[in-house]
Amino acid sequence: MQLNEERFLQDLHALRAIGAAGVGKGVVRPAYSPDDIAARDWLAERMREAGLEVQFDPVGSLFGLADQPSILVGSHSDSQPEGGWLDGALGVIAGLEIARAARESGGPAVSVVSFQDEEGRFGVTTGSAVWAGVLEESQALALTDSAGVSLEDARAAMGSRLGPWVRHDQFSGFLEMHIEQGPVMDGTGEKIGVVESIVGIRDRVITFTGEQNHAGTTPMALRKDAFQALAGFNTELNARFANVVTPQTVWTIGHVDLHPGAHSIVPGCVRFSMQWRDADVDRLARMERIIDETAQEIASAMGMLVDLGPVLGVEPVAMAPAMRSALEQSAQQYARGLWRSMPSGALHDASNVAALMPTGMLFVPSIGGISHAFAEDTEEADLVLGLRVLAQAVEAFSAG
Amino acid sequence: MQLNEERFLQDLHALRAIGAAGVGKGVVRPAYSPDDIAARDWLAERMREAGLEVQFDPVGSLFGLADQPSILVGSHSDSQPEGGWLDGALGVIAGLEIARAARESGGPAVSVVSFQDEEGRFGVTTGSAVWAGVLEESQALALTDSAGVSLEDARAAMGSRLGPWVRHDQFSGFLEMHIEQGPVMDGTGEKIGVVESIVGIRDRVITFTGEQNHAGTTPMALRKDAFQALAGFNTELNARFANVVTPQTVWTIGHVDLHPGAHSIVPGCVRFSMQWRDADVDRLARMERIIDETAQEIASAMGMLVDLGPVLGVEPVAMAPAMRSALEQSAQQYARGLWRSMPSGALHDASNVAALMPTGMLFVPSIGGISHAFAEDTEEADLVLGLRVLAQAVEAFSAG
Numbered sequence: 199m200q201l202n203e204e205r206f207l208q209d210l211h212a213l214r215a216i217g218a219a220g221v222g223k224g225v226v227r228p229a230y231s232p233d234d235i236a237a238r239d240w241l242a243e244r245m246r247e248a249g250l251e252v253q254f255d256p257v258g259s260l261f262g263l264a265d266q267p268s269i270l271v272g273s274h275s276d277s278q279p280e281g282g283w284l285d286g287a288l289g290v291i292a293g294l295e296i297a298r299a300a301r302e303s304g305g306p307a308v309s310v311v312s313f314q315d316e317e318g319r320f321g322v323t324t325g326s327a328v329w330a331g332v333l334e335e336s337q338a339l340a341l342t343d344s345a346g347v348s349l350e351d352a353r354a355a356m357g358s359r360l361g362p363w364v365r366h367d368q369f370s371g372f373l374e375m376h377i378e379q380g381p382v383m384d385g386t387g388e389k390i391g392v393v394e395s396i397v398g399i400r401d402r403v404i405t406f407t408g409e410q411n412h413a414g415t416t417p418m419a420l421r422k423d424a425f426q427a428l429a430g431f432n433t434e435l436n437a438r439f440a441n442v443v444t445p446q447t448v449w450t451i452g453h454v455d456l457h458p459g460a461h462s463i464v465p466g467c468v469r470f471s472m473q474w475r476d477a478d479v480d481r482l483a484r485m486e487r488i489i490d491e492t493a494q495e496i497a498s499a500m501g502m503l504v505d506l507g508p509v510l511g512v513e514p515v516a517m518a519p520a521m522r523s524a525l526e527q528s529a530q531q532y533a534r535g536l537w538r539s540m541p542s543g544a545l546h547d548a549s550n551v552a553a554l555m556p557t558g559m560l561f562v563p564s565i566g567g568i569s570h571a572f573a574e575d576t577e578e579a580d581l582v583l584g585l586r587v588l589a590q591a592v593e594a595f596s597a598g
Numbered sequence: 599m600q601l602n603e604e605r606f607l608q609d610l611h612a613l614r615a616i617g618a619a620g621v622g623k624g625v626v627r628p629a630y631s632p633d634d635i636a637a638r639d640w641l642a643e644r645m646r647e648a649g650l651e652v653q654f655d656p657v658g659s660l661f662g663l664a665d666q667p668s669i670l671v672g673s674h675s676d677s678q679p680e681g682g683w684l685d686g687a688l689g690v691i692a693g694l695e696i697a698r699a700a701r702e703s704g705g706p707a708v709s710v711v712s713f714q715d716e717e718g719r720f721g722v723t724t725g726s727a728v729w730a731g732v733l734e735e736s737q738a739l740a741l742t743d744s745a746g747v748s749l750e751d752a753r754a755a756m757g758s759r760l761g762p763w764v765r766h767d768q769f770s771g772f773l774e775m776h777i778e779q780g781p782v783m784d785g786t787g788e789k790i791g792v793v794e795s796i797v798g799i800r801d802r803v804i805t806f807t808g809e810q811n812h813a814g815t816t817p818m819a820l821r822k823d824a825f826q827a828l829a830g831f832n833t834e835l836n837a838r839f840a841n842v843v844t845p846q847t848v849w850t851i852g853h854v855d856l857h858p859g860a861h862s863i864v865p866g867c868v869r870f871s872m873q874w875r876d877a878d879v880d881r882l883a884r885m886e887r888i889i890d891e892t893a894q895e896i897a898s899a900m901g902m903l904v905d906l907g908p909v910l911g912v913e914p915v916a917m918a919p920a921m922r923s924a925l926e927q928s929a930q931q932y933a934r935g936l937w938r939s940m941p942s943g944a945l946h947d948a949s950n951v952a953a954l955m956p957t958g959m960l961f962v963p964s965i966g967g968i969s970h971a972f973a974e975d976t977e978e979a980d981l982v983l984g985l986r987v988l989a990q991a992v993e994a995f996s997a998g
Contacts, residue, residue: 380815397814401861413850414797414875414943415780416967418843425851429832432825443818450813451825452863454856461801461852461871471861475814543814567816 199296199305201589203582206295209244210581213237213275213291214283224572225287227277229315229324230258230352237275238359241290241312248298250310254359257338257349258314259325261364262297264307269596270369270555271296271588272311273376274325274547282377282574286316288562288581289375296589306596309369313547320349326547329364330554371521371556371595374548375588377576381567382540389583390537391561392525395477396549397446397541398514400486402472403507404493406431408500410458410466422502424468425456431496438488442481446541449474449485477514477541515549521558521595528590533583556595560588599696599705601989603982606695609644610981613637613675613691614683624972625687627677629715629724630658630752637675638759641690641712648698650710654759657738657749658714659725661764662697664707669996670769670955671696671988672711673776674725674947682777682974686716688962688981689775696989706996709769713947720749726947729764730954771921771956771995774948775988777976781967782940789983790929790937791961792922795877796949797846797941798914800886802872803907804893806831808900810858810866822902824868825856831896838888842881846941849874849885877914877941915949920995921958928990929960932983956995960988 217233219226227233238260242252245262253261260275273289290312297308314325320341327333339350353360378384378391408422432451439449453471474485490506497504522539529537540561548559562584565575617633619626627633638660642652645662653661660675673689690712697708714725720741727733739750753760778784778791808822832851839849853871874885890906897904922939929937940961942948948959962984965975 378815379812380817381811381820382817385820399814411781411967412779412944412969413848413852413873414799414945415778415969416848416943417780417782417845418848419845420781420785420967423850425854426832429829432829433833445817445819448813448816448818450823450861450864452813452856452861452865453859454825454854456852456854459853461850461873463852464850465852473813473861543816544812545814567811567820569812569815 199299199589199593200303201295201299201585203585206291206585207578207581209294210283210287210291213240213287216240217277220280220572222572223283223575225277225281225283226279227275227281228279229276229317229319230355234276235356238312241275241294244294245310248294249301250297253361253364254356255329255364256335256360256362257325257328258353258356258360259329260312262294262310263364263368264297264309266307267368267370268307268309269592270309270311270372271592273313273374274316275312276315276317278317278570280572281317282569282571284377284574284576285379285569288377292375292585292588295585296592299589306593308592316547319343323545323547323550324349326550330550332550332553366554369555371518372548372551373521373558373560373588373592374546375560375562375584376546377564377569377574378561379544379564379569383561383563384565384567388536388538389563389580390529390533390587391540392522392529392537393517393542393559393561394522394539395517395541396515396546397475397477397543398479398482399473399475399512400482401510403469404472405467405469405505406497407467407503411464413462413464416464421464422500424465424502427496427500427502428454428468428470431493434496435489435492438492439485442484442488447476447481448543475543479514512545515552517552517558518556520556520598524591524594524598525558525560525587527594528587531590532587558591560584599699599989599993600703601695601699601985603985606691606985607978607981609694610683610687610691613640613687616640617677620680620972622972623683623975625677625681625683626679627675627681628679629676629717629719630755634676635756638712641675641694644694645710648694649701650697653761653764654756655729655763656735656760657725657728658753658756658760659729660712662694662710663764663768664697664709666707667768667770668707668709669992670709670711670772671992673713673774674716675712676715676717678717678970680972681717682969682971684777684974684976685779685969688777692775692985692988695985696992699989706993708992716947719743723945723947723950724749726950730950732950732953766954769955771918772948772951773921773958773960773988773992774946775960775962775984776946777969777974778961778964779944779969780964783961783963784965784967788936788938789963789980790933790987791940792925792929792937793917793942793959793961794922794939795917795941796915796946797875797877797943798879798882799873799875799912800882801910803869804872805867805869805905806897807867807903811864813862813864816864821864822900824865824902827896827900827902828854828868828870831893834896835889835892838892839885842884842888847876847881848943875943879914912945915952917952917958918956920956920998924991924994924998925958925960925987927994928987931990932987958991960984
């Protein structure tokens with residue numbers, strides 16, 4: 199097919215203008231906000247111009263449907279409260295351009311989607327989760343944002359746009375192009391990432407309880423200092439993980455609540471978050487056992503109590519071999535020596551859609567690894583290269 | 599002198615009834631509260647009965663003055679917002695009983711004091727600090743409590759009680775009996791602690807600044823995780839301190855503010871308190887250098903910035919050799935094999951008074967090391983033993 203790369207970039211910038219905010223190419227377009235709805239209306243108009251049938255589903259995800267069975271290409275057009283111009287929008291405009299170019303030049307049938315609330319004003323990847331049946335519609339409607347507004351009340355702003363659910367069986371597969379949102383390709387100079395899998399996440403809250411004491415009168419040897427337990431746990435955990443993890447495995451202590459939190463008081467209690475991510479469920483389970491054992495051993499050695507909160511989890515999602523293969527061959531053609539296979543450390547709409555149909559993802563580099571911030575950006579040449587690789591994969595998958 | 603130990607215990611319990619609160623022997627009697635003033639009026643009446651001349655100074659510290667040059671014995675009768683029955687009150691009632699017993703049985707001249715606001719509703723050991731000239735009166739009056747009330751406004755509740763400053767030169771020395779507020783003697787079974795010195799305190803806020811990132815998409819090797827810097831600093835500091843500290847040295851990280859504090863975000867910044875205490879100024883300085891070097895090396899190794907806030911300090915205060923000697927000989931007489939020399943890890947009114955005159959301190963055990971809590975307590979037999987040791991030291995010092 200004959201892509202119009204200029205039109206693709208123009209549309210990306212036109213979409214950026216709706217909800218433009220902050221500095222640089224910043225965007226503020228949270229789900230169901232006036233700017234989010236205006237962006238969806240603008241997208242719907244572009245879809246109609248491209249000869250697609252426009253349909254909003256009951257939670258506001260926007261589909262531009264081909265008039266025959268097709269591949270589905272897209273992402274989301276809602277943004278973080280302080281977001282960039284590419285997170286989500288890139289995948290939607292790429293789908294639009296490919297659908298348009300395919301119709302103009304006799305390519306395969308392509309439908310386009312912009313899912314609603316991927317950024318989680320209410321849930322996590324809410325629109326695609328409900329569409330894929332991962333989340334019940336009634337549960338989704340009851341979700342509330344940080345101000346206490348329910349999704350049901352918020353979606354009312356979309357009024358008569360909302361229609362019935364879009365049938366799954368008209369789609370042969372799903373492809374999502376996205377910025378990497380990490381520093382890997384920006385560091386190596388690579389241009390294309392073919393996603394192998396979207397990693398699984400485990401998350402639990404751990405509490406060490408020792409003894410709150412006077413920081414002047416309690417000798418070190420008689421202390422049960424909760425901060426020392428946390429620091430010792432962290433050191434030991436890093437050492438024990440070394441034999442188990444891969445370079446793609448990540449783990450994070452991101453929230454620490456030390457009680458009572460005074461300069462002159464030996465802290466008696468610490469509650470902290472422990473999150474770990476990997477594409478392999480066995481490795482996630484091995485890491486969980488190491489966390490359990492390490493926390494219990496530290497607590498026991500220091501004469502403290504430990505509470506290991508429930509493990510919350512998102513399962514890893516493998517990308518479909520056929521989609522990976524199509525993307526790899528296309529990357530090899532357009533970016534020989536400048537692409538890699540990699541996991542996605544972040545969740546995406548593809549995580550949900552993979553439950554329904556063969557699904558693949560393509561990454562382009564993020565400058566400085568920055569996303570979820572006004573400063574998020576990617577070289578335009580890299581955006582265009584990503585579009586070419588994606589379009590070629592769409593053709594190959596549709597032909598296969 | 600002939601002590602009336604029953605009367606001593608009865609007065610301790612009578613004072614406890616004023617502001618009794620919480621559970622067990624809990625007391626709520628913060629500086630200038632109605633119960634604090636009622637307790638001071640009750641104490642003033644006991645002083646008059648004992649033949650002492652009552653005088654409140656301009657900030658509300660209560661003196662019961664002998665009619666000739668004398669030793670001064672006392673502590674404070676204000677409490678923490680949730681306090682126990684002995685913290686401060688023990689030293690005041692012990693002074694009262696010794697002054698009373700000395701007058702009844704031809705002992706030395708003894709004056710008694712209950713300093714105001716030792717527990718720091720406004721400052722730190724405020725009443726004794728102003729009396730000793732460590733803190734200017736005008737500065738003290740301008741201090742405000744956590745609700746924004748100034749000391750000047752709060753002391754107005756003491757009305758016409760307030761009088762002129764009490765002359766220092768009528769006192770030959772100062773003795774303060776206090777609960778240990780730590781677990782040492784409760785652990786060893788010892789009954790008397792003769793304080794060698796009140797430790798010095800150094801306190802600073804340290805900030806590590808790395809890079810805030812997505813906890814899914816940022817590989818471990820590319821992270822600048824502020825929590826990892828803090829944990830690494832703590833581990834390394836403990837190792838380096840090992841060659842420098844004594845069993846009496848203490849150090850504490852009691853407050854940790856990790857930013858932004860989310861499960862899924864690599865923390866970019868951590869601000870934490872670093873406090874250390876020792877009786878030796880040289881050791882305090884060596885520890886400061888180790889803290890500086892360790893923080894800078896960790897920051898440099900991890901590619902982060904470190905900000906070392908200003909070092910706030912309270913200087914160590916040595917107890918007078920003559921007072922220590924009198925207390926040691928008395929402890930040897932009444933508690934052979936059951937006493938120890940020890941530092942005070944907490945500040946006391948004696949810290950300030952030591953600038954004016956020979957000063958000594960005596961500790962009795964704290965059950966479970968607990969203080970600044972309703973559960974604070976000491977065996978009555980230990981209180982009585984402490985009274986005996988103190989009285990004997992008063993006689994010996996006054997005779998010498």
